[in-house]
C-alpha cells in the first residue's frame with residue numbers, strides 16, 4: 001500500500017531509522033519505497049547526507065542531523081528502528097534516545113542483539129513507558145532493500161503498530177509475508193540467533209562438501225560451481241547453495257585464470273551469533289552439535305600459527321592421491337559426488353532439526369510460546385538460510401505442532417534413512433582421506449545417538465557414582481542408587 005506524502009517539509013515522519021550503514025540504509029530505503037515518510041539519522045552525518053543525495057528520490061526521507069532533530073521529526077507515538085552495531089553501540093543509542101522519547105513510543109532494535117540484552121533493555125524501557133521490540137532481520141544488504149525475513153519480538157501492543165509496516169517491507173512467499181510476531185521481549189532476537197547458528201552449520205557442511213570434492217576428487221572450483229548449480233535444482237535448493245556456485249565460479253579479479261576461492265585467506269571470521277547460539281544451547285541442554293562444530297571449525301581456521309606449526313609434524317593420508325585410502329577412481333567419481341550430495345542433505349536436515357529443538361527449548365524456558373511452523377514459514381524467503389525444504393518443515397509442524405524432533409516427521413525420517421548409506425560412506429571416506437568433515441560426522445553421530453536403544457551414558461553414570469557418589473537410576477526400579485564402591489560393594493537406595 002502506498003502512503004507516500006509528497007510535501008516532506010510539513011509532514012512528520014511515520015517511522016525513523018537510526019544507523020545508516022549497509023543494513024540501516026537499505027532498510028530505510030525499503031521502508032520509504034513502500035510509501036512511508038521515513039526519518040533517517042546516523043551518529044555521524046556523512047551516511048545521512050549520502051543516503052539523501054544518492055537515494056533521496058526513492059521516497060520521502062526526513063534527515064535528522066542530531067538525535068533531537070531526528071526525534072522531533074517523527075509523528076507521535078514515535079516508531080524508531082535502531083540499526084547499529086550490537087552491544088555497547090546499541091546501548092549508547094538507546095541511552096541517547098530514551099530521554100527524548102515519550103510514553104507510548106516504540107523503539108525497535110533491528111540489529112543482531114543478544115536476546116538477553118534485549119530482555120534487559122525491554123524491561124528497563126518498559127518502566128519508562130517505552131515499548132522496546134527486539135526484531136531479527138535477515139537477508140544481508142540486498143535483503144534489507146528488496147525484502148528481508150523479519151523476526152519481530154516485543155509486546156503485542158508494539159507489534160500491532162509495527163507488524164503491518166514489517167509485513168509491507170518483508171519479502172513474501174506464496175503471498176505470505178516473511179514476518180510474523182515471534183513472541184514477547186527477546187523472542188525475536190533468540191530466533192534470529194538460532195537462524196544464524198543454522199546458517200553457520202549450513203555453510204560448514206557446504207564447505208566440507210566442497211573440500212571433499214576439491215581435494216578428495218581433484219575437481220576444480222569451476223567444475224564444482226557446476227556441481228553446486230546442479231544440486232540447486234533438487235532437494236538442496238537454497239540461497240546458500242546458489243551463492244556457493246557463484247563464489248566457486250568467480251575468478252580473482254586481479255589475476256587471470258586464478259579462482260577467487262584460491263586467493264581468499266582460509267581463516268573464517270565471526271561476529272558472535274553462532275557462538276551465542278552454542279553458549280545458549282549449552283545452558284538449555286540442547287545438543288546443537290552441527291552448529292558447535294561449525295563454530296569450532298571457524299575457530300580452528302583462525303589459529304593460523306598453530307596450523308602452520310602442525311603441518312610438518314603431523315602427517316596424514318595424501319588426500320585423494322592414487323594409492324591412498326582417500327583415492328576415488330574416475331569411474332566412481334559420479335557415485336562419490338552423489339554420495340556427498342546425499343550426505344550434505346542428511347547432515348543439513350540434522351542441523352535444522354537441532355535448531356528447531358533449540359527454539360522449542362528456548363520458548364519453554366522463557367515462556368515465549370513460539371510456533372516453530374511459523375518460523376519455518378518466515379524463513380522460506382528473504383533470509384540467508386532460505387531453502388526449498390523449509391516448505392517441508394512448515395508442513396511437518398502443520399501436521400504435528402508437537403513434533404518431538406523434525407527427524408521423526410515421515411518426510412525427514414525418510415530423507416535421513418534413505419541418505420544414510422551414502423552418508424556413512426562419505427564420513428568413512430573423509431577419515432581415510434584425512435579431510436576433516438566434522439559437520440558430516442557429528443550429524444551422523446547425532447543420528448546414531450538418537451536412534452540407539454541404549455546409550456553409553458549408562459557407563460558414564462556408573463563412573464560418576466564411583467568417583468563422586470553422584471548416584472544413578474535403574475532401568476528396573478524407581479529411585480536413586482549408589483554402590484558402596486570402597487566398602488562392601490553393596491547397593492544402597494537414596
Ligand SMILES: NC(=O)C1=CN([C@@H]2O[C@H](COP(=O)(O)OP(=O)(O)OC[C@H]3O[C@@H](n4cnc5c(N)ncnc54)[C@H](OP(=O)(O)O)[C@@H]3O)[C@@H](O)[C@H]2O)C=CC1
Pocket residue numbers: 019020021022023024042043044047083084085086088089090092093110111112113137138139140141
Ligand atoms: N551486515 C549484515 O549482513 C547484517 C547485519 N545485521 C545487524 O544489523 C546491524 C547493522 O549492521 P551493519 O549495517 O552491517 O552495520 P555495522 O554493524 O557495521 O554498524 C555500523 C553502524 O553502527 C553505528 N555505530 C557504531 N558505533 C556506534 C555508537 N557507539 N553509537 C552510535 N552509532 C554507532 C555506525 O555509525 P557511524 O557511521 O557513525 O560509525 C553505523 O551506522 C548490526 O547489529 C548487525 O549485526 C543483521 C543482519 C545482516
Ligand SMILES: O=C(CO)[C@H](O)[C@H](O)COP(=O)(O)O
Pocket residue numbers: 112137138139140196199269270271272273274384
Ligand atoms: O545476520 C546475518 C545474516 O542473517 C549476518 O550476515 C551474520 O551476522 C554474519 O555472521 P558472521 O559474521 O558471524 O558470519
